[in-house]
Amino acid sequence: MSLARTAQWLLLDIPAAPEAGSRLQHGFAGAVRHALFADTELHGLREQGPQVIELASHARLADCVHDQPEDWPGLLLQTSVSAAALLEHLRRMLTVTFGLHHKGLLSYYNPWTASYFFDARDASELSRWLGPIDRLYWYGGTWADRAMGSLGWQQMVNPRRAVSDLAIEDNLSQHQQDKLQVCLLERHAWSWCRATGHDYGVIWCCLEEGLEQGFTEHAVLDGWLRLRLQYPSATLQLVLSGGTQQERLDSLRQHWRNDPT
Numbered sequence: 001m002s003l004a005r006t007a008q009w010l011l012l013d014i015p016a017a018p019e020a021g022s023r024l025q026h027g028f029a030g031a032v033r034h035a036l037f038a039d040t041e042l043h044g045l046r047e048q049g050p051q052v053i054e055l056a057s058h059a060r061l062a063d064c065v066h067d068q069p070e071d072w073p074g075l076l077l078q079t080s081v082s083a084a085a086l087l088e089h090l091r092r093m094l095t096v097t098f099g100l101h102h103k104g105l106l107s108y109y110n111p112w113t114a115s116y117f118f119d120a121r122d123a124s125e126l127s128r129w130l131g132p133i134d135r136l137y138w139y140g141g142t143w144a145d146r147a148m149g150s151l152g153w154q155q156m157v158n159p160r161r162a163v164s165d166l167a168i169e170d171n172l173s174q175h176q177q178d179k180l181q182v183c184l185l186e187r188h189a190w191s192w193c194r195a196t197g198h199d200y201g202v203i204w205c206c207l208e209e210g211l212e213q214g215f216t217e218h219a220v221l222d223g224w225l226r227l228r229l230q231y232p233s234a235t236l237q238l239v240l241s242g243g244t245q246q247e248r249l250d251s252l253r254q255h256w257r258n259d260p261t
Contacts, residue, residue, distance in 0.1 A: 007135075008054065009053065009077040010065060010076055011052050011109045012050060013075075016110055021048075023071070031053050031054065032053070032057070033052060033054070034083065036050040036052055036087075036091065036094070037049035037094075039091070040094060052087060054083070069139035073139075073140070074111065075109055076138065077133050077136060078133070078136075079132050079134055081132040085132055089133070092170075093129065094106060095168075097172070111138040112141075112142070112183065113183060116142065117183075118136060122175065124163050125173060129166060130156070130158040134157075135158065136157075137154065137155050140154065142183075142186060144186050147190050186204070188221075189203045206224075214245060214248070220249055223246075224249055227252070237252065
């Protein structure tokens with residue numbers, strides 16, 4: 001039996017694919033659904049936000065999700081709890097804190113984000129974040145997988161460790177923050193790959209090289225990528241002059257213009 005047909009719920013990522021919301025409205029208007037953002041800080045965006053859709057009584061929708069998963073991006077959920085209990089947990093996952101003073105929206109319902117965030121390395125951590133969800137499925141992979149055309153069904157099983165319930169505005173672990181940072185960097189490399197026509201591996205190597213040089217500011221990192229692609233064989237100086245990242249990049253650009261070897 002297909003993954004889509006064994007799942008009771010589809011958490012549809014409408015923000016990433018508004019056309020999926022239109023298909024849902026016109027083709028499956030009778031489907032029981034709940035706005036994920038309802039009764040949260042994002043209540044005003046509930047109609048444009050993710051939708052939690054009951055699949056159990058809509059075999060045709062489940063078939064569509066199985067046959068054209070890229071047209072229905074999101075997460076498939078298996079659980080034995082009520083809709084109210086599931087929604088409470090899913091909404092609790094939306095707002096997270098990290099560091100000492102930072103709070104943000106966690107788009108875990110996006111299949112690309114899910115491919116980084118849901119990590120089985122820490123069974124206790126995974127148990128807390130999955131909570132009442134027994135199994136989680138999605139079609140996709142990492143941004144690197146996407147660049148290489150290596151996508152497929154992903155599955156995460158709840159280890160069911162004895163852990164405390166997820167807190168309101170729970171704190172992301174350093175490991176989770178690191179994984180999400182990789183997600184952002186690989187997405188940026190994928191965007192550059194598409195925009196320039198260069199191989200993903202080339203862009204990723206250039207990006208890593210720039211980070212090693214301390215070019216972490218967004219605009220400076222992009223400037224570095226343009227410069228490195230212009231001088232792919234140029235040798236890096238051991239020490240770059242300048243007090244800021246932009247000044248160090250400018251000095252390197254001048255050096256390579258004068259001596260690109």
